[in-house]
Amino acid sequence: MGFLDRFFRRETPRKSAKERLQLVLIHDRADISPGTMELIRKDLIKVISNYMIISEEGIEMDLERDGRSVALVASIPVLEVKRKRSREGDK
Amino acid sequence: METRIIVVTSGKGGVGKTTVTANLSARLAMEGFKVVAIDADIGLRNLDVVMGLENRIVFNMIDVIEGACKLPQALVRDKRVDNLYLLPAAQTRTKDAVTSDQMKELCDSLRGEFDFVFVDSPAGIESGFRNAAAGADEALVVATPEVSSVRDADRIIGLLESFGKTSINLIVNRVRPEMVRSGKMLGVSDVMEILAIDLIGIVPEDDSVVVSTNKGEPLAMTDVSPAARAFEKIAGRIMGKDIPLRDIDDLEEKGFLVNFRKLFGRRGGRS
Numbered sequence: 001m002g003f004l005d006r007f008f009r010r011e012t013p014r015k016s017a018k019e020r021l022q023l024v025l026i027h028d029r030a031d032i033s034p035g036t037m038e039l040i041r042k043d044l045i046k047v048i049s050n051y052m053i054i055s056e057e058g059i060e061m062d063l064e065r066d067g068r069s070v071a072l073v074a075s076i077p078v079l080e081v082k083r084k085r086s087r088e089g090d091k
Numbered sequence: 092m093e094t095r096i097i098v099v100t101s102g103k104g105g106v107g108k109t110t111v112t113a114n115l116s117a118r119l120a121m122e123g124f125k126v127v128a129i130d131a132d133i134g135l136r137n138l139d140v141v142m143g144l145e146n147r148i149v150f151n152m153i154d155v156i157e158g159a160c161k162l163p164q165a166l167v168r169d170k171r172v173d174n175l176y177l178l179p180a181a182q183t184r185t186k187d188a189v190t191s192d193q194m195k196e197l198c199d200s201l202r203g204e205f206d207f208v209f210v211d212s213p214a215g216i217e218s219g220f221r222n223a224a225a226g227a228d229e230a231l232v233v234a235t236p237e238v239s240s241v242r243d244a245d246r247i248i249g250l251l252e253s254f255g256k257t258s259i260n261l262i263v264n265r266v267r268p269e270m271v272r273s274g275k276m277l278g279v280s281d282v283m284e285i286l287a288i289d290l291i292g293i294v295p296e297d298d299s300v301v302v303s304t305n306k307g308e309p310l311a312m313t314d315v316s317p318a319a320r321a322f323e324k325i326a327g328r329i330m331g332k333d334i335p336l337r338d339i340d341d342l343e344e345k346g347f348l349v350n351f352r353k354l355f356g357r358r359g360g361r362s
Contacts, residue, residue: 012274017238018281025245025285068248068287 026063030070037061044074053080094202097209097329098131098227100251102243104214106235107264110300112211113141114319115231118311118326120175124206127166127176129198131223132213133188136180143307144169144177153181156193162200171312176205186218191225198226207329216250224251229258231291235265236277245286260291262325267296290336292325294318 027033032040041061048054058077063070099112116128129152130138139145150165155178169175181188201208212223224230230251234244244261251259263279270276279293297318303310310319311326327334 014271014274014276014278014281017277018285021238021241021277021285024242028242028245029249068252 096227097229098224099231100212101233102247103240109141112209113309114311114322116209117309120172125174126207127205128209129178130180133180138211139179148179151179151181194222195226233262262292264294265296294321
C-alpha cells in the first residue's frame with residue numbers, strides 16, 4: 001500500500017494526519033471560532049466603509065500559520081476611495 | 092556547575108514522560124552528575140516504580156513541603172548508580188496539597204545541591220502541570236507522532252511560553268521508522284514543522300522499554316537497545332555535547348533518489 005501510495009502520490013495517512021493537525025492547530029492557537037471570525041469580518045467592513053467603498057463579496061479573510069504564531073490575513077478589494085467630507089463622523 | 096531544573100511534560104498522558112525522566116536522570120548520573128528526579132504527579136505516582144525504588148520510600152515531597160521531614164530524609168538514593176536520587180510524590184494526597192509557590196521553593200532549595208533536577212509533570216494542563224513547571228528553568232516536551240499527542244504538545248508549548256519559559260526542547264518518542272517510510276505515520280520532520288520548536292532527540296519504539304519498566308530498571312543503566320542509545324544521545328545533548336541529530340536521516344529517507352532506489356528494492360545505503 002505504502003509503495004503504491006508513494007508512486008501515485010496518493011493521500012497517505014501520514015499526509016492526512018499532518019494536514020488535519022495543521023488545520024486544527026490554527027484554530028487552537030488563535031482560539032477564534034468561525035462565529036467570531038464572521039463578527040470581525042462585519043466590523044471590518046463597517047470601519048473600512050467609512051473611508052472607502054469596498055467589494056464585500058470580494059473579501060478574503062483567513063487565519064494563517066506563521067511559525068508558532070497565527071496571522072489574520074485579509075484581502076479587501078477597494079472599489080473607490082471616499083472623499084473626506086462624505087465620511088460619516090465629519091457630517 | 093549551576094543547577095539546571097528541567098520539567099518533563101507533554102499534555103497528553105501515556106506518551107513517555109516518566110520513562111524519559113527516569114532514563115535521562117539515570118544516564119546523567121552515570122555521566123557523573125548529581126541528579127534528582129522529582130515525581131510531581133501527586134496522587135498518581137509512578138516514577139518510583141519505573142525507577143524500581145518503590146520499596147525504599149519513607150517520606151515524600153508533601154512531607155518535605157509540610158515540614159514533616161527534612162529534604163534529605165525524603166530523598167531515595169539509588170544504590171545501582173551513584174549520585175542518583177528520587178523525590179517521590181505523595182500517593183494518598185491530591186494535587187491541591189501543593190501550590191506553585193511551594194513547588195518553586197522546593198526546587199530552589201535543591202539549587203547548589205544537585206547538578207540536574209528533573210521534574211516529572213503529570214498529564215493535563217491543570218494545577219499539577221502548572222506546579223511542576225513553576226520551579227523549572229527549562230522544559231522538555233515529549234510527544235509521540237500521533238495527532239492527539241502533537242495537538243496536546245502544541246497547547247503545552249503555548250502555556251510554557253506564556254509562563255515565560257524560553258528553553259523548550261522537543262523529544263519525539265515511540266517513532267516507528269517503517270510506518271513513517273510507508274506513509275502511514277507522522278514523521279519527526281512533520282512533528283517539528285508543526286510544533287516549530289527545537290528538537291533534542293528522537294526515541295524509536297522499542298520493546299525493551301516495556302521490559303525495563305517491568306523490571307524497574309531504567310534502560311539507560313544496562314541496556315544497549317535502540318531506545319537506550321537514544322536516551323544516551325539526548326543526555327549528551329543536554330550536557331552540551333554536539334551530537335548531530337542524524338537520526339532523522341536514518342529514520343526518514345527522503346527525496347527522489349531514495350524513492351528511486353526503493354523502487355528497485357534497494358535501501359538508501361545508510362546503515
